[in-house]
Amino acid sequence: DDVKLGILFGFTGPIESLAGPMASGAELAIKEVNDSGAFMDGATVTPMRADSGCIDNGLATSNAERLIADGIAGLIGGDCSGVTGAVLQNVAIPNGMVMISPSATSPGLSTVEDNDLFFRTAPSDAREGQVMTEVLQDRGIKSIALTYTNNDYGKGLADAIKSNFEAAGGEVTIYAAHEDGKADYSAEVGALASAGGDILVVAGYLDQGGLGIIRSALDSGAFDTFGLPGGMIGESLPTNVGPDLDGSFGQIAGTEGDGIDRLVEMAGSDFDATSPYTPESYDAAALFMFAMQAAKSTDPAAYGPKILEVANAPGEKIYPGELAKGLQIIADGGDIDYVGASAVELIGPGESAGTYREIEVKDGKNETVKIR
Amino acid sequence: MIVVEDVHKHFGGFHAVDGATLTIREGSITGLIGPNGAGKTTLFNVIAGVLEPTSGRVTMGGEDITGLPPHDLFHKGLLRTFQIAHEFSSMSCRENLMMVPGAQSGETLWNTWFGRRRIADEERALKAKADEVLEFLTIEHLADHKAGQISGGQKKLLELGRTMMVDARIVFLDEVGAGVNRTLLNTIGDAILRLNAERGYTFVVIEHDMDFIDRLCDPVICMAEGKVLAEGTLAEIKANEQVIEAYLGTGLKNKGLVQGDTVGA
Amino acid sequence: MSNPYHDDRGNKDASITRRGGAGEIPYRKGGPAVKSEAKSAFLIGETMTGGYGKGPDILHDCTIAVDPGEIAVIVGPNGAGKSTAMKAVFGMLDLRGGHVLLDGEDISALTPQDRVAKGMGFVPQTNNIFTSMSVEENLEMGAFIRRDDFRDTMAQVYDLFPILKEKRLQAAGELSGGQRQQVAVGRALMTKPKVLMLDEPTAGVSPIVMDELFDRIIEVSRTGIPILMVEQNARQALEIADKGYVLVQGRNAHTGTGKDLLADDEVRRSFLGG
Amino acid sequence: MELLNAIVALTNYVLIPGMAYGSQLALGALGVTLIYGILRFSNFAHGDTMAFGAMITILVTWGFQASGISLGVLPTALLALPFGIAGTALLLVATDRVVYRFYREQKAKPVILVIVSLGVMFIMNGIVRFIIGPDDQNFADGARFIISARDFKAWSGLDEGLALRTSQALTVVTAVIVVALLFWFLNRTRTGKSMRAYSDNEDLALLSGINPERVVTYTWLIVAGLTTVAGVLYGLDKSFKPFTYFQLLLPIFAAAIVGGLGNPLGAIAGGFVIAFSEVTITYAWKKVLGYLLPDSLEPSSLVQLLSTDYKFAVSFVILLIVLLFKPTGLFRGKSV
Amino acid sequence: MSETMRNVMLFAIVAVLIVGSGFLQSWNTALLILNMGLISAIMAIGVNLQWGFAGLFNVGIMGFVALGGLATVLVSMQPVPDAWSAGGMGVLLGLLLGAATIVATVQVYKRMPRGAMRSLAVLAILIVGFFVYRGVLDPGVDAVEQVNPALEGYLGGLGLPVLVAWPVGGLLAAGAAWLIGKTALGLRSDYLAIATLGIAEIIIAILKNEDWLSRGVKNVVGIPRPMAYEIDLQGDPSFVERAASLGLDPVEASTLYVKLIYAALFLVVLLVILWMSQMALKSPWGRMMRAIRDNEVAAEAMGKDVTRRHLQIFVLGSAVCGLAGAMLTTLDGQLTPGTYQPLRFTFLVWVMVIVGGSGNNFGAVLGGFLIWFLWVQVEPMGIWLMQTVTSGMADGYWLKDHLMDSAAHMRLFTMGLVLLLVLRFSPRGLIPEK
Ligand SMILES: Nc1ncnc2c1ncn2[C@@H]1O[C@H](COP(=O)(O)OP(=O)(O)OP(=O)(O)O)[C@@H](O)[C@H]1O
Ligand SMILES: Nc1ncnc2c1ncn2[C@@H]1O[C@H](COP(=O)(O)OP(=O)(O)OP(=O)(O)O)[C@@H](O)[C@H]1O
Ligand SMILES: CC(C)C[C@H](N)C(=O)O
Ligand SMILES: [Mg+2]
């Protein structure tokens, strides 16, 4: 029979360009499972997309209601932390629906009262603040100018970076927000340049204000090197900015090697698998299907508790492209430790533990220089 | 009643009113004439508070009213009509009249919810009054027409009708006659005379129709280039060379007006 | 209605939409002019019946005609339908009956613009100038359909209304009521029209200007241009009129030469103010 | 030296970006103002029209780039611009025929047209995303800089760099040319005057033999030119992304209104007021003061009036203050 | 068909649409649409008061709605004692000083004669006041924001029942509207639009950046509800039993129950407001407002204090929007300043008013329901449309993928189309002003 999975991302609105690859990532996992025929005795999974608007609570909750009405067995999403919280509170919890968000990274979601219905394949930004501080220190950077996108993600992340870096003895010369999707960032860059600092850390989105700030800062000669947290890592950034970005560095949740590479290979030219949170989306979808397989049920109450089981050790490590194998192991009564494209390791309240790849831009490419 | 002292109104470098000084006697019907562009309407607007004078002073019954907003002047009994009709175009003619009286208890929000009985009574009286005025103006058949859709002359009548809805002390009429049928204009003239006689309204009338002025007004003030050119009875004014040159023209003699062919006799 | 005095009129939507100047002339699909065999006056609106939009008929079998060299004057009480009759002749409202003939052609189907091109000139009762444009530009716009040199016509207009020459570069909206009226007539004359229609050209002008206007109107008509006008200064108007129409409630009540009507006691009493 | 450094820093971070951004806003505001003046409504679809024009230009530019045609130091997009304008003109005139004309004929209240334009905005929004997608697109080529910060530093020996992008210079120059052209057109040509006449009094224009439909068509054609130029220049200078163009709407309107809606000169002035107020009020003076003041007095804080968080709010406050003193906008917002 | 019949028909159609989605999709969806429709209708009435009745063009609806949202936080969240003891007094004192500065400025401005001296004095007060204000406020703010920033970092609210927040939201919005109106309306009302637009942005900027107040962009979640939580109901045996007796499973029953209660609450508010505005409209007050809308100069000459009346209705309309905003935030259960976008909260409401029929309260209500229904339902329609269009194409064909990817954008597209269609066939709105 047919199992439906809802995909609730912001196909319109401020992260509309991220939502496409993310959804494709999730759908790729689903397709892989369907092609294998190994899922729950040959059941097929159907993805159902719906728009969260990223920032439109009303729309997101309505659409989530609609998905539930359509009989989904699990909800992949939401994407932005704000709507994710709203959907969780107003739809998922009342309906007892399980949500796995690939991208909502706000620290606030760690502590939310979720009745064990909420998981995320992305780590909390609190962790990234520590990692970034390590990276900065290892590179001998003493002072940074810090700008963030003015939403719960940007602010939470920037807070984390600021407090960690300052605790480690660094100086934050300026701590300024920028709004995404604005027409012009000269004012922000002017202020940042005036404050100075060894590098400029941009806690934003790579195709939003973050890009605008970097462009503008490079053009006016304000900064040469940039610190790039997860939201800024993606192939499009070096491509869009050009050679001037070489030497900038940052980190993104994920592991090296196998997982992500395989996903990239599988995605081929259909979509950009390195686009932010696309691997996490693939993993979110995969986790759902593994948990259902393990519980032999599509009832959220039944498979919910299994999610941590399939995600973590012990068991056989499963990478992208090996979903069929994983399903088979589970069906045979074995245990798996899903690694996936983003090195899934769920901790505490059901969120990714947070292994990070340290990235440096070299010759117009993001290269992983270290794992942290 | 109204004293205008050395009022100036400048638009940019242009002096539309340039030191006008005049007095309007209580109970009179004062005619205000003058060539196009003499500054009559502008002076009206200054007195009525629509425009702030560049300098000068306007008093009413001894009280300084310079620069008071029109709605305050209304409550002091100063009403005016507009040269270019200012009807409330999406409202019916009757409503145009009914909205005029001030201090309607129905204009307080609270009463609209909790004082409905009182409002209803007031409204009935107002409606009767409005219908009376409409009938007087011979446009009772238009009572329920939207004011935006009546003819040009009818709008002028409506303008006049609004001043009849309340007890005014002084009414400024800016060319009520323009575009109004002469027979009707006579009726309006009658009305003005009656309001003046019975209710003691003071009128100031801008008009280019000398017949009309002649019938109603004493004194007559002639303005030109923003200043008062002459003042007196119409006969005196007509004899004034300057006035003839600037305003009346010699053509009048041919039309028989100067010989005193008055209307409505 | 954009007028300097009323700049603040209704704040409504002034910041997202511009008010003022929005037209009232209803849109209509034009048709061709057809040759007509009917032998009649140069310009004639024959048995016109019609009203505004879907509203009731305002005009009932109303006929108005004018020939070259003639001045035809329409008088009548307020709301009689005088302006409406003019609009009907100019194609600004749909006729439900009757037709309009110009120079041997049935032009009932033409749009107002087409009628302008056919040589009809019109001065509406209100909103008859471009308030934001200078006096001179107003006159230029009057000559819009002319491709020839219109400087001499403009000089003539300035001769007629010297004040306009003085205020040539001022925005017409800043003129006084009477001055604006002069601009309006001047604009219409700029077309060198084959027939001129005036809706209350003398409303609000001073006696001296009114006399001159009437003089000029006579002069224009002597050049062979038929003139059709609505007047409330009915006695002066009828004095110079070759033909007079009294309209009452959209019907022809009396028709005759100007002199006849002036002499008619009933007409005098009911419409001319005695 | 110190003084020079201060001046250069100010020029680099305030003056040049302000000029370029101001010109971009001005070009957009010109279109808004023109539509407001002649067709009587505020066109909310303006931002998305800019996006559309830029999109067509981008597609053609890619075509040229693929076939190896280029303009040397200048961006190829300039070559593609006429195609963009033509495409936009087609779209706008078609929209007018299909959508707006009906309401004109119905004599609908102008506010209806505003809301209609909102509908058109939604649709264009969809079309643009449909064709080119919601992502960032890069189409700038040619020389990016006229003066680059690094070269300037090497050349002048100053601590501060000064950068002038080709696109910035292009924007300012184009804005000046376009405004001059528009003025000449509206005030000197027969067609221009007929447009003003129509804008003033539709009925009377009709009675003067002016064909309203022609005036409307001309207006859309000019608007097509303005929007495409504005959209492309903006895209060259920043980057092309449909959502940003929608966001541009707000500052553009602010510019048009502060300058006086309906007045082209006002649109220009408004653009600069908005741009400079955004850039200057939130500017941190630390650097400039650091150069100017003796070391002992060097500021330790940022010397910033308000943080950039409030940049947008600040520009609106400025706007309100301008309106307080000049209630109809800097230039009387009346008509074209 | 008589006018009333027609209007009843229109409402019936909307009802059928909503009930239809109940049958076709789910009753939860239908009720959610109903609830949002009720809130939208209230907002639309607020805007209609200002625009339809007074011709005031307010494009700052978003700001007033947001203020309503803020009220729910300030009223119903539990206070954060740590934050209060850390810096609460400083913040309060700072705010008081700020207010005092403004009052002093206004007083000096009013009392002193015009001239350079006055300007200087005003400027001096403002500058000194600003620095004193910042000096007192900033440390307080910092202290407050340090308190458990991931969860709290703000002062919290009063801990009162959330229903209290609804009128308070209205009051808050009214207060802001009064301030705006005092400055903008007195001047030149044409420019009200830009003033409201700007101030709405400023309000949002404050909500986003003043973390001590409502956590800024970090959002406040878990705003209390005026009724029980679904989970508790599901755990309540008597409820489960009753649900079962109706043939419903507990989960569905509980979600429906909660939404129904909201619907009832909202409906009461809507009806009261509708009644009040209808009564006002049909009275001499309404006539006066229409007169003012038609022609301010004439109304002024007829003794109506236009500025005061404008202020009155501006405040009223804004208060209604604020009330709706508080209701909305209550329904959401969280305050997320980032969601306040002009497109959604200003333009969409405008679309509701215009499509419904400006100047007519029933029109506004109808518009509120209809447009919200479409806003939500058009997306599935878009997807369905795309599926139909692409059904003939092979899987993986680029055009098919492209079209399917674009399906979400069809929402805006279809929305625009619907808007144009409605306006095309009823340009004055569905229920035009009489
Ligand atoms: N807003 C304005 N800006 C510039 N000039 C103005 C303005 N209003 C009026 N004027 C000028 O002031 C002069 C006086 O105008 P006003 O309307 O007062 O004349 P009037 O005496 O009423 O004439 P009429 O009898 O023609 O109505 C005119 O020359 C006119 O051009
Ligand atoms: N735009 C309109 N829509 C509907 N009805 C109208 C419109 N304009 C005028 N009417 C009606 O048509 C009738 C005739 O109006 P018209 O303007 O032709 O009168 P008129 O004879 O020119 O009067 P006046 O001398 O007062 O200008 C009036 O009763 C009026 O109510
Ligand atoms: C889609 C992501 C960029 C969202 C972001 N991480 C957030 O939490 O809001
Ligand atoms: Mg006058």
Ligand SMILES: [Mg+2]
């Ligand atoms: Mg008439």
